[in-house]
Amino acid sequence: MSRAGTLHGDAAAREPHTPQPTLDRPDDYLHARSTLRSWFLTTDHKRIALLYLASITAFFVIGAVAAGIVRLALVVPDGAIMTNDTYNKAFTIHGVVMVWFFLIPSIPATFGNFLIPLMIGAKDLAFPKLNLASWYVFMTGALFTLISVVLGGVDTGWTFYAPLSTAFSNTWVLPALIGVTIVGFSSILTGLNFVVTIHTMRAPGMTWFRLPIFVWTHYATSLIFLLATPVITLALILLIAERAFHVGVFDPAYGGDPVLFQHLFWFYSHPAVYIMVLPGMGVISEIVPAFAQKKLFGYRFVAYAAIGLASVTFFVWGHHMFVNGQSDLASLAFSALSFAVAVPSAVKVYNWTATIHKGNLRLDTPMLYAMGYIGLFVLGGLTGLYLATLAINQHIHATYFVVAHFHYIMVGGTVLAFLGGLHFWWPKITGRMYNEAWGRISALFIFVGFNVTFFPQFILGYLGMPRRYATYPPEFQLLNVLSSVGSTILAAGYLFPMVYLVYSLWFGRKAPANPWDAKGLEWETTSPPPPHNFSGAPRVPDVPYDYPIQAPETGSHHT
Amino acid sequence: MSAGTVDAQPVGVERVEHFATVAQQRHAATLGMWVWLLTELLLFSGLFLVALILRLLHPEAVQAAAGHLKFWIGAANTVVLLCSSLTMSAAIELSRLGWQRLMVACLLATASLGTLFLMLKGYEYYADYEEHMMPFLAGRPYALAEQPATRLFVNLYYVATALHAVHLVTGIAILLGITWKASRPGFLGRHQNWIEVYGLYWHFIDLIWIIAFPVLYVVNR
Numbered sequence: 001m002s003r004a005g006t007l008h009g010d011a012a013a014r015e016p017h018t019p020q021p022t023l024d025r026p027d028d029y030l031h032a033r034s035t036l037r038s039w040f041l042t043t044d045h046k047r048i049a050l051l052y053l054a055s056i057t058a059f060f061v062i063g064a065v066a067a068g069i070v071r072l073a074l075v076v077p078d079g080a081i082m083t084n085d086t087y088n089k090a091f092t093i094h095g096v097v098m099v100w101f102f103l104i105p106s107i108p109a110t111f112g113n114f115l116i117p118l119m120i121g122a123k124d125l126a127f128p129k130l131n132l133a134s135w136y137v138f139m140t141g142a143l144f145t146l147i148s149v150v151l152g153g154v155d156t157g158w159t160f161y162a163p164l165s166t167a168f169s170n171t172w173v174l175p176a177l178i179g180v181t182i183v184g185f186s187s188i189l190t191g192l193n194f195v196v197t198i199h200t201m202r203a204p205g206m207t208w209f210r211l212p213i214f215v216w217t218h219y220a221t222s223l224i225f226l227l228a229t230p231v232i233t234l235a236l237i238l239l240i241a242e243r244a245f246h247v248g249v250f251d252p253a254y255g256g257d258p259v260l261f262q263h264l265f266w267f268y269s270h271p272a273v274y275i276m277v278l279p280g281m282g283v284i285s286e287i288v289p290a291f292a293q294k295k296l297f298g299y300r301f302v303a304y305a306a307i308g309l310a311s312v313t314f315f316v317w318g319h320h321m322f323v324n325g326q327s328d329l330a331s332l333a334f335s336a337l338s339f340a341v342a343v344p345s346a347v348k349v350y351n352w353t354a355t356i357h358k359g360n361l362r363l364d365t366p367m368l369y370a371m372g373y374i375g376l377f378v379l380g381g382l383t384g385l386y387l388a389t390l391a392i393n394q395h396i397h398a399t400y401f402v403v404a405h406f407h408y409i410m411v412g413g414t415v416l417a418f419l420g421g422l423h424f425w426w427p428k429i430t431g432r433m434y435n436e437a438w439g440r441i442s443a444l445f446i447f448v449g450f451n452v453t454f455f456p457q458f459i460l461g462y463l464g465m466p467r468r469y470a471t472y473p474p475e476f477q478l479l480n481v482l483s484s485v486g487s488t489i490l491a492a493g494y495l496f497p498m499v500y501l502v503y504s505l506w507f508g509r510k511a512p513a514n515p516w517d518a519k520g521l522e523w524e525t526t527s528p529p530p531p532h533n534f535s536g537a538p539r540v541p542d543v544p545y546d547y548p549i550q551a552p553e554t555g556s557h558h559t
Numbered sequence: 560m561s562a563g564t565v566d567a568q569p570v571g572v573e574r575v576e577h578f579a580t581v582a583q584q585r586h587a588a589t590l591g592m593w594v595w596l597l598t599e600l601l602l603f604s605g606l607f608l609v610a611l612i613l614r615l616l617h618p619e620a621v622q623a624a625a626g627h628l629k630f631w632i633g634a635a636n637t638v639v640l641l642c643s644s645l646t647m648s649a650a651i652e653l654s655r656l657g658w659q660r661l662m663v664a665c666l667l668a669t670a671s672l673g674t675l676f677l678m679l680k681g682y683e684y685y686a687d688y689e690e691h692m693m694p695f696l697a698g699r700p701y702a703l704a705e706q707p708a709t710r711l712f713v714n715l716y717y718v719a720t721a722l723h724a725v726h727l728v729t730g731i732a733i734l735l736g737i738t739w740k741a742s743r744p745g746f747l748g749r750h751q752n753w754i755e756v757y758g759l760y761w762h763f764i765d766l767i768w769i770i771a772f773p774v775l776y777v778v779n780r
Contacts (some may be wrong), residue, residue, distance in 0.1 A: 123577040126587040192594045200587040201578075226594060230602035238718060246695045247714045249609075255694070255710030264605055532577070 028431065028528040043128035044531060049114035050429070051135050052105060055142070057498075059101040062149075064494060066094035071453075071484040077477050079470040087470035088155035089171070095158030100180050101142055103410055104272060106418050107279035108225075109138070109190055112218045114429060116194060118522035118529065119212050121203025121538040126196040134189035137182060144179030148172035157468060159269070162250035162261040166242040174243055181236040184229045187275075191225025194218055203521075205540035209300065212520050212544055216303040217282030220310035224271045224278075227314070232268030235261060259325060266317035274313045276410060278306055280417030281348055284370050287424050288352045290518035291367035292359025294549035298351040305344035305351075312341050322393045331390055338388035345381050349374060358553050364516075365439030369420030372447045376412025380405055383458065398468075401461025404454045411450060419446070419497065426501065427511030431528040434504040438496055445493030452486025519546050568657040573749040585752050592759045599726075603767050606719045607774050613712055614778065620708035622779050627692050627702070628716065632683045633776045636676050637768065643672035644765045647758050654754040657747055662754070666738040669761065673731045680724055693717075716775050723771060726764050733757065 029046045039047060069090040073081050082090075113131065117124055125131050148154055154176045156165040165173050198211075198219050239261070241247040248254020250261040289296045296302065318326055318334030326334075352374055361367070383405040386392050396402065427433055456479040461467075465476050472480065514523040521538050522529075571581075578584040614621045650665035687693060694701040694710045695717075703709040737757055740746060 196587050196591045226598050230598045231605050234605045255707040
């Protein structure tokens with residue numbers, strides 16, 4: 001696996017007259033070996049990250065096409081474009097694929113996999129074979145879900161509420177359930193690998209409070225993977241048992257309790273929001289200091305806020321059930337706890353903003369995404385407070401207000417952070433620079449397209465348009481058309497990077513080791529890194545984010 | 560068994576490339592198993608919590624259904640699993656001493672006790688079937704049909720014990736695989752910590768049963 005770097009790289013050490021067939025072949029992790037086998041049986045965390053990147057991009061395309069179908073159907077109020085069944089299947093595929101096969105693995109399985117060992121100065125994750133296994137588990141689950149889509153689709157929504165999913169739906173629910181259950185194990189294995197790696201594999205001198213925030217947020221995310229995912233696994237196993245063998249636990253006809261499913265489902269699926277959001281927060285915490293050339297403001301608070309979010313998120317699941325027969329006392333407690341989530345979220349937003357303040361700002365593509373993230377996350381977070389308020393929730397529960405709210409968090413948050421991180425670390429991952437002008441244009445398209453798509457949905461929801469219906473009253477058509485138009489702008493914004501990033505793989509400028517003057521061990525090694533990450537032992541700096549400008553500002557910038 | 564003292568093997572762990580030291584590697588393996596067990600605990604805890612809440616909501620129905628469980632088979636199985644944990648612990652101690660042959664015998668005894676548990680469990684399911692206590696079978700009338708809330712408890716009993724049995728089946732399969740590897744010469748010099756790490760998993764399966772037995776069989780009996 002490892003090849004001595006000096007053998008091929010160092011001209012002085014070479015016999016001058018001996019022909020060297022591999023002279024021009026770089027020995028970084030991308031080129032060290034090039035057989036298919038060396039990719040599909042690799043245990044290198046960097047290559048596994050790329051396997052994940054390719055797979056989740058494919059799923060993103062599937063989910064996006066399904067979203068396009070949904071937006072197309074909603075251009076007309078009477079549902080004349082497609083049958084209601086087709087519409088139901090389209091939004092279910094969109095939800096299932098985007099949540100389980102894109103958002104949850106998105107940042108952890110790609111950037112987390114690629115960067116955690118680099119950032120902590122390790123050669124690999126603690127369990128490289130398990131890491132590869134987790135990708136195969138992921139693909140197996142994906143295969144089951146794709147089978148259900150190909151056979152004719154599912155119409156239950158991504159939430160699989162019983163007894164619709166166990167007794168009434170006549171679609172291919174079972175393969176989809178099995179697929180999602182299997183994918184959970186890949187999350188668990190990834191989380192396990194991260195936790196053990198962060199505990200045991202840090203380079204000498206890499207103390208907990210020298211870790212980049214990216215590592216902290218992935219630690220917090222991994223805790224949620226480990227503590228929440230088994231509960232959804234159980235809930236899905238119970239669903240499968242009920243649908244396939246009539247072992248009733250949720251269906252009242254079999255003596256079960258449907259609200260029980262909602263409890264078990266949301267016990268995972270609310271924390272899952274933070275599986276999707278926390279890694280994005282880690283990405284933003286890396287990008288913002290680099291492009292402000294300023295030390296991250298309040299490092300310890302940002303780190304604690306990640307753990308705080310991962311803890312509080314386990315106690316708020318009831319806010320999905322305010323109108324589902326939950327006791328008033330429980331609703332009151334869940335409402336108050338949901339408000340508490342705003343505190344660590346705000347801590348992070350304030351700290352990023354304070355880092356930008358008086359920084360030496362460069363508005364390159366990753367920073368454009370990061371600033372878009374901060375704005376949209378604030379909007380998504382504040383509307384979350386509306387939803388956490390019991391009285392207002394009665395009015396907007398299960399309307400487009402909810403849809404807009406969580407898209408501001410999921411797309412405005414996670415997807416923007418994913419794209420920002422992709423541009424930020426693209427030179428490190430591929431060794432090539434992308435086209436900066438196109439990068440900025442696509443960031444702009446995505447920001448504008450996103451807002452045109454989803455802001456009207458806040459108004460629609462406030463006016464009372466329920467989610468998941470194929471038809472709506474004609475007076476809502478203008479806003480729905482606006483939303484659909486926005487989605488085409490958004491789609492263009494997604495298409496550009498797929499083209500210019502791939503183009504850069506062959507024609508992009510060669511990337512230096514540290515194109516952004518960023519701090520962190522991943523920038524100390526070459527771009528792309530060698531198979532075992534560092535050519536020597538990495539030197540851990542005394543403080544993280546040691547940028548020229550101090551935070552808080554001390555008045556004298558030692559630049 | 561005089562063999563043990565005679566053929567004491569060298570004991571140790573062979574370092575894998577990406578670890579800096581053997582100590583780091585051992586720490587990672589042990590921590591990894593503990594973390595896995597944490598997720599397993601959460602997998603089961605949802606079921607146990609639901610079963611306990613069900614007792615609060617429908618005490619009579621749960622008592623009626625739990626009365627049909629075969630307490631003495633469950634109790635016997637508890638003893639069987641505790642004994643298997645004893646042999647597993649013995650195997651761990653012997654692996655530290657390097658007494659390979661005796662260790663392999665203990666591993667085989669552990670697998671046998673696990674199999675005995677499954678056989679007893681299978682007999683218990685058969686007895687349940689005979690008593691018409693399988694409400695999910697369409698063609699077989701359910702014994703407590705007039706009390707619908709009993710069905711939820713009975714179904715939870717099946718899901719919980721079947722999930723536990725699945726863990727035991729997997730556990731025995733892995734154990735046999737490890738035993739086969741552990742019987743080969745030089746094993747303890749390279750992978751002694753496999754036995755310790757696997758031992759954690761076996762004890763955990765035991766622990767889950769020790770929670771399941773009182774929650775399902777014993778409370779309010």
